[in-house]
Amino acid sequence: MIHYFSRLNFLVFILIFFSCQPPEEECVRSPEIKIELNFKSLEDSLPSIKTKQQLVNFFSHHAALRDIFFNRRNYPNDSIFINYYFKRFTNPALDTVLMDVKKVFTDGQELKEKFSEAFSNMTYYYPGFKVPRIETIITGFESDLYVSDTLIIVSLDYFLGKNGRYKPDMNEYMLRRYEKNFIVPSALLLYGIDTDFNKTNFSDHTVLAEMITYGKAYYFAKHMLPCTPDSIFIGYTAKEIAGAYANQDLIWKRLVEDEALFSTSQQMKQRFVAERPKTYEVGNECPGRIGTWVGWEMVKEYMKQNPDTSLPELMGIHDAQNVFRGSKYRPEMD
Numbered sequence: 126m127i128h129y130f131s132r133l134n135f136l137v138f139i140l141i142f143f144s145c146q147p148p149e150e151e152c153v154r155s156p157e158i159k160i161e162l163n164f165k166s167l168e169d170s171l172p173s174i175k176t177k178q179q180l181v182n183f184f185s186h187h188a189a190l191r192d193i194f195f196n197r198r199n200y201p202n203d204s205i206f207i208n209y210y211f212k213r214f215t216n217p218a219l220d221t222v223l224m225d226v227k228k229v230f231t232d233g234q235e236l237k238e239k240f241s242e243a244f245s246n247m248t249y250y251y252p253g254f255k256v257p258r259i260e261t262i263i264t265g266f267e268s269d270l271y272v273s274d275t276l277i278i279v280s281l282d283y284f285l286g287k288n289g290r291y292k293p294d295m296n297e298y299m300l301r302r303y304e305k306n307f308i309v310p311s312a313l314l315l316y317g318i319d320t321d322f323n324k325t326n327f328s329d330h331t332v333l334a335e336m337i338t339y340g341k342a343y344y345f346a347k348h349m350l351p352c353t354p355d356s357i358f359i360g361y362t363a364k365e366i367a368g369a370y371a372n373q374d375l376i377w378k379r380l381v382e383d384e385a386l387f388s389t390s391q392q393m394k395q396r397f398v399a400e401r402p403k404t405y406e407v408g409n410e411c412p413g414r415i416g417t418w419v420g421w422e423m424v425k426e427y428m429k430q431n432p433d434t435s436l437p438e439l440m441g442i443h444d445a446q447n448v449f450r451g452s453k454y455r456p457e458m459d
Contacts, residue, residue: 336420
């Protein structure tokens with residue numbers, strides 16, 4: 126899970142940043158493959174706890190939740206662990222959180238349908254893919270999302286959005302990615318970044334390698350939810366997406382002038398691919414992680430230049446420079 130503008134004309138940048146719309150996003154659905162979704166709604170369980178023994182019983186039946194989501198290993202013994210969470214789960218505020226969850230997610234059917242669509246597409250592209258079981262819960266903002274090859278856990282209270290009465294403690298630019306429509310795309314991105322799918326050269330520590338790795342992950346996730354806007358996957362506003370397309374040449378100019386692509390410095394990675402509110406080196410309106418967006422554009426261009434390449438073949442390319450060279454991505458610079 127990512128400032129100065131001396132050689133670019135900032136006034137011109139502001140005037141044109143939102144002047145163009147991004148190209149129309151592709152929405153090509155894959156043939157539907159029927160899957161069986163193992164989906165358990167557990168969000169009523171913890172607010173209904175009345176005794177410590179009930180909590181012990183719950184965790185005994187849900188060991189993955191206990192050990193992964195609630196980090197049992199971080200507590201010296203079971204007694205301290207149970208006492209801590211019993212106090213949390215009997216706090217009346219959790220009932221308010223549950224009410225908000227019910228209001229936002231209702232019966233959970235929309236979430237189930239999105240997961241079904243995503244995993245139907247996963248099975249199409251990767252016939253050997255085994256659909257994980259899915260559990261939804263509320264945790265009092267303990268953890269947000271866990272994804273493995275066998276299990277997905279979603280803490281719904283993290284994804285209540287701007288109208289939730291309680292919110293995770295994080296910066297506003299990150300909070301906007303915690304809406305309900307981000308849950309399934311976020312899970313798919315975690316699959317897309319995983320080396321089981323996204324092959325990488327572990328000896329390549331350049332900014333370009335990270336850009337392409339993220340770009341492949343976005344491209345992968347988009348194929349699993351093809352009609353979901355790009356802005357949802359990357360966590361930009363629609364205006365930020367439009368601005369990035371309108372100013373690819375300025376963004377590219379900064380990457381080139383800073384000699385960023387083949388740099389291995391942590392400072393350069395922090396500047397262009399790490400989590401931050403803005404990429405101030407490009408301009409005060411340029412969103413953070415802009416290098417990952419450029420990496421996505423490179424991957425898109427690579428696939429246009431190599432139309433016979435399948436998604437698994439793309440994801441299997443270890444060498445980021447092969448993707449970069451094959452993309453012929455070179456926005457014009459003044």
